[in-house]
Amino acid sequence: MERPQNSVVRTPIESIVAQRRSKNKSYRQSYRSCLGAASRLGHAPGWTARRLNTSRRTKSHNITEKVNPEDLALLVKTEWQLSYVTPLYQFRHTQLRSYSRQLSAFITAEKQQGLAVEVEGAQTSFRVSFSVVQGLGETDDDAETVLVQIHSKPVFAGKDEAQKLVWSGWLTCINGNPEYLHSLPKDFTCLPLFGSRGAENLTSLVKSWFQQTFDCCFGPLEINQTFLQWLTALWTNCHIESSIQHLKMIWTLPVEPPLQITYTVNPQDAWELWNSVRTPSLESREEEETARSIDIEEVTRFMQGLMSHFYRHFRLDLSAGRLSQVSSALGSAKFSGRVKMSNSRYVLTTLSLLTECALLKMPI
């Protein structure tokens, strides 16, 4: 069980850990210990920016070549509520049809409060379909994205009315940390990011079915400050390719009564500010502007610039509050875990950021 070595920060302790691994046991590596040795030594691992990728490559992807545009259309322009999912045990991409039937029966049974329902029965009022969105993963380690849709007849529908889509959700893993993915035992599939849209009761039914069937755990994904700041910077960076039309940030200050500040910046000015905080590129000139990697320091400087401009006028320190929402023409993201992607070109970048957020949030 050779773990591939990669370029994450290495200390000598790391190699000792590798030696201790015996070939008979399979260790479930905690994500945190993959990134740093401190946790092995018993230091409390903190959710600091150090643990996150300190630099990212940003590239707009013309993913309509790779991905079916119809599937893509389902993902964009709607607001999703996000959760993290622990790895699924014995999830097979080949058994999707059987899963559809099982989930449909489960939902019907729950709705009817425990009456026995035939799994093969034809007349269930909920029709569930599991499908795979091919081509959405970036690396070979990423499991294929699974899309779940629930169709149902509206309550007072006529006899011949078609079933309408009442709930949809997806599980995905984009650019997941390869060390972590390789450390998982064989039967586990890692699809850490779960997005759902639709009635809350259906969401909880779907989650409990997954929990029962695959022995996994769901939890709310709160997009913390650092990730929201990353999104702000990433979206501003895309301005020259596709205009963001405005950069809107909503801060909440912990005063009595709570104060909400909406700070909207003109996109051209935001882009110029962003450009001015970029460290000059050391790479060759043929490299595209947008394909350069972005560092956390640049993001921090960008946010500092915006906050200091605000401070100069209002003498109010925004860092005392909390950034609770970022939105632009390319999408929006809220602290509560609601995300909307409006432009298909940046779906992969946003999803890989969120995958990382989910992986970090997972308790194991």
Next chain:
Amino acid sequence: MDNTVKRLLERLVRRIPSRMLKTTLDKWSRLTATQRQSIDYTESKWALTEKLLAICEENELTVKHIAELEMIHVIENPNLGMWHAFQLMDPQGDAHSVELTQFKEQFKSHLSELIRHVSIKIKKHTDEAVWIRIAWGDTFSRPNHLKPTYVVHYLQTPYVFLSSLTSKQKPLLSQALVLSTRYQAIKDANLSGRKLTAIRDLLMKQYLQVFPTKFPSPLAERNRVVSNLHIEKEQAGSAANRHQMACEAFGDGLLPQLQSAVYKLETKFRDHTNKTMTERDEPFRCVVKFASTNLLESLRHSASSGTQKVLKTVIRITIIVFCKEVSYVTITWYVTKSCRILTASLQVSTRGHQSPGRNSHIVMLLH
């Protein structure tokens, strides 16, 4: 009985809460004592409406009388509906000596000249406010009493508050107001909201704002219960300082309840750590909106808890800007002293309503 009377009365009885119906009807004094006693206020609204309709028919009351009743209700509850503040500009010689009867006559005659069918009711309230109810008609139809406009004007001040005015009616009303108050123009004060009392207080400075040269430190009894002795002791000095500054800027008492303020800024970006942006010629454009259930209270609390460094002058200018008292001379002085600002415009509202229309470009000051 006239259909309009019926509809107006029905709507009115629906709107007035049951507990206030009795007092409002008593104030109206169009019902005899026996009639008033015969009304059972515990009945359902529908039954009450029927009863009142019967009484009104008995007394042969017309639309004008019902309109009176509506006006009484609105005067008692000014914090409903959406009010917009306007300011009269360029007073003529005798503007400050216009008194009630003169204003009433002039307003009625001017408005009736401008529009043929219009029904006007003017009433003076105890606190120097003149309330006007206008039901608009046109050359072909009678006044529509179901969509009246209310105007509140404080004599000898240039402030007028309007509610429910359409854009077609606006020029007519403006003309009549300007002529009858002896000013030359009227403009939007960019202040609007549901609470008439709040925007009136803000505009006419009827709140407790203290700008003392010496502010006594808060009395010991007013301090909060000490939660952690050690922390409180260390922070006591600076906390007291902040509290003092907050009180100096915002005053100690109740603040007018603003719900949102929108600032549109076009100012130069200056940051000594960022040379490129500082040397840029174009302004940095952004829009900042503050929202809270009680905005000034939030700001005052943020000042006393330390998230905001209160500069009295910043807040003072903000409040004064609402009242349009700063003359252009003073503003220019601030502009030259501070870092190069271009313009900033300000829209303030209560209860979340943004006043549309042109923003006045008020130069804001910076330190």
